[in-house]
Amino acid sequence: MSVSLRLPTLLALLAMSLPVLPVTAAEAPASRQIEVQASASIDVLPDRATLNAVLVEATPLVEMGGQHDNDATTSAREKLEKRSTALIKALRKMGIDNDHLHAGNLSVYNEQQLQGDDQAAPLKERVVIERKLDIDVNDLTALPGIIDALFTNGIDRLEGIRYDVSDREGVEDKALKQALARAHQKAELMANALSVTLGDVERIQETRSPVLRPMMMATARTEQADSATYTPGTIIVDAGVLVNWSLDASPTKNTN
Template sequence: MSLSLSPRPLLLGALLVATSLIAATAVAEEPRSRLDVQAEARLDVTPDRATLSARLWERTPAIARRDDTTSDPDALREARDRLETRAATLIGTLEEAGLERETISAGSLNVQPEYLPDARRDDGEHEALTRTRLERPFRIEVEDLARLPVLLDALTEAGVDALDGVTYDLADRDAASDEALVKALERARHKAELMADTLGVSLGPVVGVSENRSPVFQPRMMAMSADAREGAPQAEYRPGTISIEAGVSVSWEIEPRP
């Protein structure tokens, strides 16, 4: 006795299974509703350290401009000796004011010609003059801002030719940048919860997050001149605050509330 099955029921069953799989896949791939939020935050931080920038320079006597030289070798050597003597005196003055030697950085010697306006000689003729300027820059790291006025006094008393300014900074920049980023994320969460409550939906898991603006740290510069303290022995130096800004984009899944 033989039993034969019609292929039609088998084909119908296969089609039903395939249709069910396609429908399930379509449901699984259906995009979820989401809420996208952008937020920014600014953190104002009080500096806790500073850098003083100053310069010393010496000049050779002016001489008639020639094609082969711009200064007398002996005058150049004497100017350099004077500059090095003043530099040593400056470092000693700062150490007496309580600074450690490693916090004082003396830059490389810079030598450059200076061309002066033509001078009138006794015979009425004009003569082109030139001289050489030798310069040494200094950077002083200050970790106790309360001592800043004393150090500025020491620089002035040491006879610096230029005070280029004070740059205020933070000892731990990373911690401040992290705090700014956390504030931006908290702001994004607050905005998302406010929008969800207003729209009557519930926040699901976070499905995406990115930085729109990485925390940017810019030290604060305060310019001044070498005579900034003349006539104001009790002047105060207020560092103000340094602003750090951060921005983020965050996405949440959302669904209607029951």
């Protein structure tokens, strides 16, 4: 039995039997994009601060390895508690409530000291008891007065002043918006210079997340304290972005 196939049917069968070859990169339509990287930096005036004050008491020095007087340790702790209570009362009189005043737990450790310049002399040690107080200040005009009150009430160290802003998210969003606006400005500048037209945004990526880093002032001891020197500067917030735009197929004339 013989089967005859017409030409159109034969050609269709041959086409179905041929392998499908992938489109090579050279044959694929070229991607028309422009990639722009931009950053922005803004300066912000702080509007709040946190003070880190420390009260310290210590027992008399004894030779290394010697017996510590338990009564001396108890006396030092009681003296520290009394001073802490007096300081907290003074701060409350200035209008600082419990929500803005954080008293830490007692910290107890042994401190070793070398007496004089004689390296051969035996080391002496003592028990040191500390308590830290963190004071949140939402009105920076009150800061000098609070610092004066701290030293007037006998704090041993002011470990630092941490300046910050209350609207952190708003400041970080502002830096990010400025970085995006700068990226758009750069993309339009390049497109105009090359006589092409910007299309849709294809990809957006943060290259530097906008992070506000609070500013920390240096430490100070009682004899070095001067409230007039605690003036805030500005806090810098940086942000960076990487943006890809497609380019329209039809170029435009450069009117510049």
